[in-house]
Amino acid sequence: MNAIILSAIWGVVMMLGGVFIKNKLVPKYLAVTGLVVIFVAHLNELISKKSLFSINVHNMIRIDNFNLTFIAIVLACTLIYFLLSASDIEKVGPHVSEYFALIFFVLCGISLAATFNTLLLLFIGIEIISIPLYILTGSDKRNLKSNEAALKYFLMGAFSTGIMLMGIAFIYGGTPNASFFIDNLQLGLGKMPVMIAIGLVFLLISLSFKVSAAPFHFWTPDVYDGAPTVFTSFMSTIVKVGGFFAFIRLFQNAFGLIHDQWQLLIVFITIATLLIGNITAVFQQSVKRMLAYSSIAQAGFMLLALFALNDKAKEGILLYAAAYSLATIGFFAILIKMEDYTIDGFNGLAKEQPMVAFAATVFLLSLTGVPLTAGFQSKFFMLMAAVENGKQFWIVIVAVLFAAISAYYYFRIIQAMYFKEATNVIFQSNKPSGFFKLILLMTMFLIIIIGIYPEIIIGWMYR
Template identity: 40%
Template sequence: MSVLIIVFLTAVVALFSGVFEQGKFARYIGILGLIIALWVSFMPELSFFGQYRHMYDYTGNAALFTKISIVTTLLLFFLGGFAFSNHRSHQSELYALMLFALCGGIILFGYQNLVTLFLGVEILSIPLYVMAGANKTDLRSNEASIKYFLMGAFATGFLLFGIAFIYGSTGSFDLYKIQDFGVSNPKDGMFILGVLLILCALAFKVALAPFHMWSPDVYYGAPSLITAFMASVVKISGFFALFRLMTIGFGGVTAEWINVFGVFLIITLLLANVMGLAQTNAKRMLAYSSVSHAGYIGLVFFGMTSLSTYNLAFYLFAYALSTVGVFMALIYVEKLKRETSFGAFKGLAKTEPLLATAAAISMLSMAGIPLTAGFMGKFALFSQAMNSKHGVFLVLVAVLGSAVSIAYYLRLIISMFFFKESTFKSSEKVTVTYNIVGVFVIASVVVLGIFPDLFARLFGL
């Protein structure tokens, strides 16, 4: 909870920096606050907060996912100076909203009951509705905001209905009491209905098909840095919240929901990759790529072992790094060309070789090419899923999806590297910050792909 308080106070200070017309400093305030929060996250929780453990418990798993989210948010803040240069009048609000959304994510890493789950989901979601519409003069951004808000409201309704059914059955919001009820009453109709409603609500939050309809338009219309935040930090938070709920709270009735979840994964893996192949815009392609990765990540629920949480964390961190690497290039191209079609990236490698290389390696990692962190993440999840009842079929679908994804990632790589004529002016250079982040992403993706055990050492496991 110490980390949560630090991030919250940082958000408040960043927000009020705009009141004194010092919004340009909000980014630096956020970076400083996130560095302090990351440092504190490696320390034991203060005993004072023990009295709140029935609602929020900062366990080892909560600490691990908190560190991953903070590192990812920190990288995005480093990119913000260039990405938000057109938002000078309200930079402080955007950075503050990102930090407030991160607060919701941190709550989801340690929630102990369904009330805290609901609070975390809403604190995470509401700032995103606003940030998606940050480009106020862009109709696509306005559409993204209202569509995300309306669809999010439906998902919240499903979540509340599900919580009501669960409480009506068990008489408790506590995850472990709910688990005990499920073990002793695995066929209770009201309880199972509540489980399925909550599963659908959280499937919306992580963009699992068929609840993904909002994501391509929202990701496409939102400012690119916000899209990167949604595709990385929000997905990390949503998936661990889903994982924690389904394995602890609803672990006693796994047989009642696991097949439904398997159907969601099959639809997600097939639909998202086929739709990604049909895209002509890089940003929309990355939106469908994000949906497809929700399908790969969902394999963590099959053949679960004591290493499942670690495998989930590794994959999410590898995917978050790759997302930052790709969106660096997309932000740069969008700022100069005011579009994100595949053609807009032609010749990027000739003008900005480091930026293009970071994007290319990141997409190869997303595709699961060996010697990248993404390959090791997929290998761990696929190997685990193979040990489950229907795991072989699901892994075959996932491998097929990965094979298809290589095609649309290669289209963007070809645009960047294999065109003789560059459409970029040599005078248009990225900032030093982008080059530093690019080097960090390349090194992290490659090193974790070769030495995956380093992940545990870096995050104090």
């Protein structure tokens, strides 16, 4: 509750602040302060189970340890994102405080989408996430690629929103007592009513679109590539896991009882996502585009949670949210500062900036899923969930083989950093500062700590 309200308020504050504050440096500090306040307030709610606001929400919002933990992860990752990349947000364009304001609105949307208990709030949450993102994608106004990406994203996003609304309408019509409450669907074990089935498929399609699961992923590479890199970092991590969380909560709470009937659909989507993400990423020369495809590939792994839908899957999605976001944000933060976005641009980084290269290696190893990193634990929990599910065991083997393929493209960057000589200048104007390196190191240690002791995150679920 704290996170929803405070981030909305702070978004407004930032936006109004933009009118009065002319100094370009102030919004950054304002944003970091605001986020710290929200984070502390949220932790307070997580520990004491009491919100600062007592509002009667008529059961439209459900707050439990699971989604509070998730929001805490999202806020922490955003904080790290701000600390690493805030100075790069300043460089995107003149409207600095608006960018921050939009990010706060996205956070509000994610918090709503993580706590919804009715389909209406799910819709509102997803929309609050999406609309600021359309703007952020196009924020590099003079860049044609950015414009194209924004328009593409907007059109495709609007289309998927339409499908989602239609799905909600079908489900509303299909429930016996015409309600939007997701735990009120009263689905029995028998055959699904046709209206519900249509609604379910529509919701599945639109949410697959939001999390860029194949075959609804086509917008992803272009949008991620065209958007300013700082915002790609935010979109491909925090926003994506936010979408996943909504996806999983919806399908667990609303359609969990009839899991058997739609599980096969998820199997197809998972395999297609893993296949397309991993295979296409192998052939990319631009690291930014490669990361776009790798985000699709990682989404394939996260879909295993939807496939399994048990306690391990819940733990897994929390870990995955943290591990994937931290590693990708960290890696993007380095990429933003570089001159050349191709893989050759990384040549010889280890010689010039050994510490940055080491951190980047840990991030990449985490994305690959090597033990001692958070990425391993998240994949491990996902696999465990899928095996525990007991059906369609082969999907686990397929997922594992694709994880091995992912090693190929992540290791290409490691190879470039360590085993090749520098050809060009790596950082021109944008040398990593001492503070940046410090935060990078902290992120790295966080990844290793989660990798050794994942209960630091999943323990919150069982308090």
